[in-house]
Amino acid sequence: MHQRVFAVFTRGAAKLAANTVILSLREGYIALIPFFVMAALVTLVTHWLNYEDLGARYVFLSSFNVLVWTLFPLTTLLSFSYYLAKNLKLNTIAVPILVLTCFTLATGYIYVLDDGSIGINNRAGVLYTILMPIFCCYTMRAILRARWLRIMPVGNISLFLVKHLNLMFPYILVVLATFMLLPMLDSMLGSALSQLNELQSQWSGNEKLTMQLLSAHVLWLFGIHGDYAYQIMAAPQMSDYMLSFAMDGQSYINAFVLLGGSGCIWGLLIACLMQGRGTHEASIARLGSPLALFNLSEILVYALPLVLNPYFVVPFIMVPLINALLSNLVIGQGWLPLVAGADIPWFTPVFMSGYLATGSVIGVLWQALLIALSTLIYLPFVKANREHNVSGRQLDMLVKRVSAGRQLERQAETHFAKLDSEKFAEQKRLTEVIETLKDGALCLYYQPKICKRSKRILGFEALLRHKQSDGTIISPWFIDVLDRFQMMDVVDSFVIDQLELDLQQFHRHQLAPKISFNISPRNLIYRRYKRVIRAFSKFPDQVEVEILESSYVDDFSRTQEVVAKLQSQGIRCAVDDFGTGYSCLSLLSKLNVDTIKFDRSLLPSDEKDSAIILYQSLSQLCHKLGFEVVAEGIESDFHVDFITPLPVKQLQGYYFDRPLTLEQAILKFAEQGLATPVPITQDLPATESKKAAL
Known part of the structure; x- marks a missing residue:
């Protein structure tokens, strides 16, 4: 019973961790760790030296301490606003400035004195450092969905300029909404706090101690400096007793x-x-x-x-x-x-x-x-x-899942300045891709690879997918566009990092399936192969990199060199989509890969198809050359019957299963009773967790 309860708790905790607000708060607080530590150290030094007894020479320590803690609410506000805006696909400069403006004016944090000078009340609005970014960001996102408020369409001017001009009306509306709703909320919170302080004044010392510990620690759990906030909000008799x-x-x-x-x-x-x-x-x-x-x-x-x-x-x-x-x-x-x-x-x-x-x-x-x-x-x-x-790393991956579109947007703006009018259509296509990625998240699915003889799952191919904002899963149709603009590195980095985490998740369940994946040939051969080695050398003979045959054609010696380095680290290599584009029999004898994957286009459609002879001959040839052969695109009984007598080891296709989520893949693989992992070269921390094949 307790295991089921804990399983439900674990699923709830995972969903909570992936929540946009929670993720943004964690990012914001992690970014502020240097400031938090500095603030604490400043306070430590001022108290340790007892600066009040050291004379005027050390008065600056007191001023510095006050200024640091005065900035404390603002730093929290800006950091949380930035990451929440980023994860909601909002402008990461304009929105934090909007939040800061609404916060300082509406809470009385900054106010005007009678003589016209400016004052700061660092006790004002402590709780609003969390509430204000949430209210402003989500209100802004809702207003931005109203297309009739946009004053300029996408056209011949910079996408960057258009996006900022279209923020004018939403900016005004968010400010108005803040000043209409905040006074009511502020009044209710103030009244409740006042009544609580009045009630607590009658408590004993032990009751005050319990309230202080509970209040401060609950505030800490929400990222608010509990001790500092309690001293501000509680009546003096509740903190000095x-x-x-x-x-x-x-x-x-x-x-x-x-x-x-x-x-x-x-x-x-x-x-x-x-x-x-x-x-x-x-x-x-x-x-x-x-x-x-x-x-x-x-x-x-x-x-x-x-x-x-x-x-x-x-x-x-x-x-x-x-x-x-x-x-x-x-x-x-x-x-x-x-x-x-x-x-x-x-x-x-x-x-x-x-x-x-x-x-x-x-x-x-x-x-x-x-x-x-x-x-x-x-x-x-x-x-x-x-x-x-x-x-740790999994938090990084949660961030990457929702930030790929934003990274690509920054790169796209650089490209825009270089494009002439003849390439406008291509730029528009890139803009469409970026908007698609910003409205969803990247993810990996796993299509089973089946042993021809036993019909058991031997492993999987990791397939890149895009989860849209409505939850729909689609194939990554945008890969070719990103490749043309040489912007595949963001996607490739995601595939490598996510697969590494998913392999650790398999390992935590005592499972070690063989998994293949595909990234951009250009990035693999010239940039990312070292990252692949760092990620997967600790899973010897479990990971297989799929390489397009075109890589050998473009730079044969370099590709052979990279493949050899991968193989020396226990990472297998395969030629993907063999039979399309550049296939060359003279090249086949020189390949130093472990596996040949026959493209689905090679499969015959029926008994009369002349492709039968070609497929039979190629499979025999690859087998004699020492390659392991994988047949892709198996979708019918005819395909299975046709492949059975051929020297093909693995089958892959919708006939057996569609691509699975990580959880589904773990469950299916575990059901086979194959829970004996291959040796791992180092102890992996237990954590959760083609160009991908389309």
Whole structure:
């Protein structure tokens, strides 16, 4: 029962990770990690040096600290706006500027003083750093769909100029919508916060402590700096209070609750390091450990990530509450003596803070015990996150799935300036391709390859597909257009990266099918073969690169050289679409590939078709030359009966199955009981996950 519940949870978590808003928030926060760390370090330095006692010479530290935290909401706003606009296929400069304008004016973050000068209220609109980009971006996208608001059609002027001119009316309408709706929302939120603060004023110290821990950690999970935001939104008596044992709440939190930063980061760090060297979790833990010495948790919160990660919701909130409860009980029993009036700054390293709070090694031992308990709590959640959640390379692939169109748009604008009027029609075709890619996402499907004798699946061919905005899956009709403009590199990069992740997913299920794929011949031979080796050499004899015969014709020696390098790294090579275009029998004897794939056009249509003789002769010839032969395009009983006596090892076509999603391919391959993987040259992290054949 619990396995089914966990499976449902895993599917939900995967869908959540792929949600446009969630993906954009993660991208935005990852991009801001350098700023977050700098802000934390500035605060650490100013508090550590106690600049107020050092005189006017160090006043600049105070000013710098205030300015950094004043910029904090703006940086979050702009980064999230940029990535949300990018993933919604909106203008990534104009839209963040629009969001910034609406935010600063509508929330009172920037205001005009009586003397006409400008003031900043960095306590205004903290929650709107998330809400405002979502509202503005989705409102903008909805308005842009109204074609009657466009003031200029695509014509003889730059596509770049047209797109920006057509933003004028949507810009105005979004601003109007913001100023109409925000005051009502602001009034409701302000009233609710005021009532909550009034209610909390009657609470005991322990109740205030619980509310502070819950509120701050929930805000952290949404990417908002929980401690900073809580200090802004809560009434003063809710953040400055004494506990029943005469210790102020913040010192108690610093000494016995957080232990490395929000969420008790030292417990999480150790749990991550236990995942093994080379894993995403362990790498991030090693990177974040120096900062965790001073209770700075930004690296793990934003890079692991903890933000918007359903796998860490429970432990991230539960561990601080458990630490607070256990420490309260131990202190109440008199087992943990406290130093009267002990003031423990937030940046005091763990163990040192325990010693200062208790005046003895007992405090140190108690902290070590709490960290050990926290590690045990985090451990199963870290393991589940590693096995099932989107992190590291997979996050990159989620980004690539929705950003190919945007990358191509930037390249297209460069090409536009070089085109003359005679090539306008071709440019229009390229524009159509880019708009198609921007309105959907690239994906890989897998068509089974069948053993002729056993009729079992031996492997798959990875096929590039395009998922439109309505969910429809279509073949990549745009490949030829991109190839003519030498813009295939974006698509090829996607195919290589996604296939590498999908192979890891097969491996996680203890499956190792042989998978072939195809990328642009020009990119493979002259640019991408090293990337192919890095991606697939760890899957020896499992991956096969399909090369067009034209590559040998265009540059025989270079193609042979690249094929030899691929084969030396355990990557098989095949000639794809043999029998079309450049097929040459004199060249056949010189090919150094492993496999020949007969194009479907070679197959005879019936018993009277003279193509029967040609197909029989070619299959015999290729077999005698030592090539493994694959027959593509099998669609009927006649084809199967015709191929059966020939020296053809593998069959591929709609007769057996249509292209499958990764999940369907894993399920079908696993059902055969072929769950014995070939050796992998290195330990792969467990993560999720033709020119492709058309």
